Amino acid sequence: MKNDGYSVTNKIMADSITTEQTQPAVFSPAAFKEAEAIIARYPSRDSATLPILHLAQREFGYISPAVEQLAADLLQRPVTDIHGVVTFYTMFNQKPVGKYHIQICRNISCWLKNAPGLLEHLKNRLGIDVGETTPDGKFTLTAIECLAHCEQAPAMQVNDDIITNLTKEKIDTLIGDLK
Amino acid sequence: MKLVSRNFATPDSHKLAVYEQSGGYARIRKALEMEPQKIIDEVITSNLRGLGGAGFPAGRKWSFLPKGNPKPRYLVVNADEGEPGTCKDKYIMTYDPHLLLEGIMIASWAINSHTCFIYIRGEYVKQARILEEAIAEAKAAGYLGDKIFGKDFPLEVIVHRGAGAYICGEETSLLNSLEGQRGWPRLKPPFPAVEGYLACPTIVNNVETISYVPWVIELGGQKFAELGSERNGGLRLYSVSGCVNKPGVYELPMGTPLREIIFEHAGGLPEGRTLKAVIPGGSSAPVLTAAEIDIPMDFDSLAKAGSMLGSAGIIVFDDSVNLVEALAVLIRFYAHESCGQCTPCREGTGWMRKIIARVLDGGGRPADPDNLLRIANNIIGRSICPLGEAASLPVIGFVTKFRAEFEEYIATSRKVDAPATTSRMAAAL
Ligand SMILES: Cc1cc2nc3c(=O)[nH]c(=O)nc-3n(C[C@H](O)[C@H](O)[C@H](O)COP(=O)(O)O)c2cc1C
Numbered sequence: 001m002k003n004d005g006y007s008v009t010n011k012i013m014a015d016s017i018t019t020e021q022t023q024p025a026v027f028s029p030a031a032f033k034e035a036e037a038i039i040a041r042y043p044s045r046d047s048a049t050l051p052i053l054h055l056a057q058r059e060f061g062y063i064s065p066a067v068e069q070l071a072a073d074l075l076q077r078p079v080t081d082i083h084g085v086v087t088f089y090t091m092f093n094q095k096p097v098g099k100y101h102i103q104i105c106r107n108i109s110c111w112l113k114n115a116p117g118l119l120e121h122l123k124n125r126l127g128i129d130v131g132e133t134t135p136d137g138k139f140t141l142t143a144i145e146c147l148a149h150c151e152q153a154p155a156m157q158v159n160d161d162i163i164t165n166l167t168k169e170k171i172d173t174l175i176g177d178l179k
Numbered sequence: 180m181k182l183v184s185r186n187f188a189t190p191d192s193h194k195l196a197v198y199e200q201s202g203g204y205a206r207i208r209k210a211l212e213m214e215p216q217k218i219i220d221e222v223i224t225s226n227l228r229g230l231g232g233a234g235f236p237a238g239r240k241w242s243f244l245p246k247g248n249p250k251p252r253y254l255v256v257n258a259d260e261g262e263p264g265t266c267k268d269k270y271i272m273t274y275d276p277h278l279l280l281e282g283i284m285i286a287s288w289a290i291n292s293h294t295c296f297i298y299i300r301g302e303y304v305k306q307a308r309i310l311e312e313a314i315a316e317a318k319a320a321g322y323l324g325d326k327i328f329g330k331d332f333p334l335e336v337i338v339h340r341g342a343g344a345y346i347c348g349e350e351t352s353l354l355n356s357l358e359g360q361r362g363w364p365r366l367k368p369p370f371p372a373v374e375g376y377l378a379c380p381t382i383v384n385n386v387e388t389i390s391y392v393p394w395v396i397e398l399g400g401q402k403f404a405e406l407g408s409e410r411n412g413g414l415r416l417y418s419v420s421g422c423v424n425k426p427g428v429y430e431l432p433m434g435t436p437l438r439e440i441i442f443e444h445a446g447g448l449p450e451g452r453t454l455k456a457v458i459p460g461g462s463s464a465p466v467l468t469a470a471e472i473d474i475p476m477d478f479d480s481l482a483k484a485g486s487m488l489g490s491a492g493i494i495v496f497d498d499s500v501n502l503v504e505a506l507a508v509l510i511r512f513y514a515h516e517s518c519g520q521c522t523p524c525r526e527g528t529g530w531m532r533k534i535i536a537r538v539l540d541g542g543g544r545p546a547d548p549d550n551l552l553r554i555a556n557n558i559i560g561r562s563i564c565p566l567g568e569a570a571s572l573p574v575i576g577f578v579t580k581f582r583a584e585f586e587e588y589i590a591t592s593r594k595v596d597a598p599a600t601t602s603r604m605a606a607a608l
Contacts, residue, residue: 084361111508146264149269
């Protein structure tokens with residue numbers, strides 16, 4: 001849930017108002033077909049909202065106001081409803097993120113295994129703070145809550161993959177390998 | 180003895196052929212020959228409890244479905260696995276997705292539901308893919324679809340990914356999320372069994388609960404019950420994390436002593452360390468001191484001891500851990516995850532975060548332990564869903580049982596720390 005005093009939710013909302021895209025977002029024919037298949041799976045159209053937004057994020061990288069409008073049209077819902085959903089869930093990016101989105105867990109089991117030290121290491125290594133993207137657009141760093149890999153703590157997520165039993169060395173190798 | 184974890188180490192255990200070799204899909208064939216009510220009766224006899232956290236007897240929940248309601252019924256499997264310290268459902272979905280599917284088939288037959296949703300946390304991309312593949316295999320074999328196992332009984336299973344919200348593990352929030360809304364909890368009653376998904380009768384059960392159903396059918400309710408402790412049937416998966424030598428997920432009987440789990444199965448603490456505290460049932464469960472771990476891990480024993488078995492996520496703290504900072508991590512989590520719908524939880528968790536942040540930043544006041552307790556006690560019983568309690572119980576547990584540590588932290592950090600330029604709360608945690 002996005003309800004963190006440290007999160008940048010308010011700033012993101014302000015950005016999304018001021019940098020409103022004028023270009024409408026359009027799905028590729030393949031993605032459109034996928035969207036139709038998703039909607040057909042559910043007994044109510046609204047229920048397809050999260051999967052449609054996941055698909056849209058995969059296609060566009062983040063959920064801009066134009067993408068919200070696309071989802072609203074497909075789902076036949078008011079765009080305000082879609083915005084309400086997008087802003088509720090942490091996994092929907094409202095801003096572009098880097099090619100590799102690094103999300104490190106800071107919850108209790110990872111915290112006990114030096115997650116704060118690893119977060120510091122990541123900040124130094126990438127030269128960015130939490131919530132920022134490297135100038136070359138390659139990495140975005142986010143600190144998140146439990147990833148449910150507590151028994152292999154510390155853990156982080158890089159795009160769709162979860163990497164566990166982290167050490168500084170492991171992080172360095174990984175970052176070196178990500179092209 | 181192993182039941183749901185039996186196949187975890189088998190190569191290719193996620194494949195249908197391998198599952199069938201180990202006796203898989205025999206239980207659903209048996210169940211389809213049984214009267215649905217007989218299955219519910221067996222599950223009641225088995226004392227199988229809800230393993231998502233609340234421990235509600237599974238068979239009793241199923242029997243709350245209203246009779247004569249013409250609306251469709253839904254089964255929703257809760258695979259949100261959001262409770263910090265809990266990482267067990269992941270093993271079932273990764274290594275034995277067909278066991279979960281077989282459980283879904285038996286439960287669906289028992290409650291007469293033709294559509295099942297698996298609501299899986301968004302971060303489990305890999306597990307969602309494994310489940311999709313398992314569903315496709317089962318469909319191709321005729322085990323799912325229009326006529327499962329040739330019987331005039333259609334069943335579809337749909338994997339539905341969440342998108343990052345702890346609250347969506349709470350069953351009514353989950354249902355709103357599944358309906359495409361913000362994940363705000365609903366007032367109960369009506370309970371989901373009466374009015375759930377799309378206002379239709381809906382059974383919500385945890386992944387692990389459903390995965391034990393095939394074993395109830397195989398062993399029979401009575402035998403399953405006898406594997407556990409009184410009124411807590413069978414076995415369960417215990418997730419152990421934190422300061423132990425062998426963190427992991429262990430399947431053991433209900434009622435296994437906590438000491439045995441920590442010191443035998445999880446390998447004890449690292450050399451030279453001593454036990455300070457244990458959270459026995461996921462981050463929401465009140466903490467136990469080192470002197471309180473001779474306790475059977477079942478729902479009733481832990482409730483009697485003022486804690487909870489919950490999701491059986493055991494988090495171990497050794498003597499090197501600063502419990503004030505540990506509690507700050509938990510408080511921050513709950514403040515972050517409070518959905519904002521109801522005032523006591525939204526404001527209360529925020530206030531507790533502000534207080535613990537100032538304690539960490541060297542500005543703690545002598546009254547702050549009591550301030551935390553007062554706020555926590557004012558949230559409990561006044562929120563729409565149990566997240567308010569989940570946020571308050573750890574505060575009450577830590578501050579009450581380790582009060583001296585809080586007092587000392589406040590007294591000493593005030594003297595030692597110059598006003599920090601960046602908040603230690605934000606920086607160090
Ligand atoms: C804040 C909160 C979070 C929860 N998270 C989960 C979860 O991640 N997984 C789960 O199975 N149950 C979770 N629950 C419990 C569910 O509300 C519900 O009791 C459970 O899914 C019912 O299934 P069971 O009877 O098989 O345990 C949560 C409850 C609360 C209050």
